[in-house]
Amino acid sequence: MSQPIARARGTRTTIAVAVLAVTALVIGVAVALGSERRSSFAADVGDLDAAAVPHGWAPLVEAAAEHAGIPAPVLAAQIEVESNWRAGARSPVGAQGLSQFMPDTWTDYGRGGDPFDPAHAIAAQGRYLADLLELARSSGIDGDPVELALAGYNAGFGAVQRHDGIPPFPETERYVAQIRDRVAAYERPTAENS
Numbered sequence: 573m574s575q576p577i578a579r580a581r582g583t584r585t586t587i588a589v590a591v592l593a594v595t596a597l598v599i600g601v602a603v604a605l606g607s608e609r610r611s612s613f614a615a616d617v618g619d620l621d622a623a624a625v626p627h628g629w630a631p632l633v634e635a636a637a638e639h640a641g642i643p644a645p646v647l648a649a650q651i652e653v654e655s656n657w658r659a660g661a662r663s664p665v666g667a668q669g670l671s672q673f674m675p676d677t678w679t680d681y682g683r684g685g686d687p688f689d690p691a692h693a694i695a696a697q698g699r700y701l702a703d704l705l706e707l708a709r710s711s712g713i714d715g716d717p718v719e720l721a722l723a724g725y726n727a728g729f730g731a732v733q734r735h736d737g738i739p740p741f742p743e744t745e746r747y748v749a750q751i752r753d754r755v756a757a758y759e760r761p762t763a764e765n766s
Contacts, residue, residue: 613646613716613718613719613752614642614643614646614716614717614718617643617645617646617755617759618643618645618759618760618762619643619644619645619759619760620633620634620637620643620644620645620648620758620759620760621645621758621759621760621761622760624648624757624758625648625758626657627657627690629657629690629694630644632690632691632694632695633647633648633651633694635694635695635698636694636695636697636698636699636701637698638698639695639698639699639702640697640698640699640701640702640705641701641702641705642701642705642718642721643755644758645755645756645757645758645759646718646722646751646755647694647697647698647701648758649750649751649752649753649754649755649757649758650671650697650722650725650751651670651671651694651697652754652757653747653750653751653754654667654670654671654672655669655670655671655672657670658670659688659689659690659693660688668687668688669686669687669688669689669690669693670687670688670690670693670694671687671693671694671696671697673687673693673696673697673700677700678696680700681696681697681699681700682696683695683696683699700725701721701725704720704721704722704724704725704729705717705718705721707721707724707729708720708721708724708729708732711732711733713732713733713736713737714736714737715737715738719738719748719752720732720737720738722747722748722751723737723738723739723744723747723748726743726744726747726748727739727741727743727744731744
């Protein structure tokens with residue numbers, strides 16, 4: 573074999589190894605960033621400030637959040653956005669109660685309870701969010717699973733799947749943003765921020 577051919581093969585091999593190394597590095601960074609982004613919302617949320625939850629409903633919120641696998645301040649902020657803590661709330665489209673369940677969804681998650689009873693509504697909210705969070709985590713959709721679950725609560729998880737993320741509906745985008753913005757109001761003060 574001539575030296576120019578051997579050098580050409582050696583150069584191609586070196587280039588191929590370099591390309592593989594760069595590709596592996598890029599994939600590793602993407603996975604690391606994706607993992608960080610996927611867990612950032614829930615990871616940054618502190619403990620529930622029970623005094624911030626009206627009507628002594630903090631234990632209900634904590635139990636539902638634990639069942640759902642999300643931080644309790646997220647669930648509390650969601651209730652504020654859904655109904656402003658009004659147990660008798662009704663929306664123009666037919667959602668009912670504190671956690672604003674549509675009748676069909678209530679049939680699946682209410683377990684025979686009353687959507688206007690805070691104990692029933694908050695527990696059903698936890699069950700529904702648990703299922704939505706599982707769908708978000710197993711969907712392969714890029715994004716924070718908690719935010720995807722919240723978007724599914726508002727727009728239906730089918731819409732999240734069709735749009736491969738938070739649907740580009742102004743109401744749903746606003747809904748998720750409002751919950752994120754309200755979470756801090758339900759976090760227990762820490763030494764850092766008190």
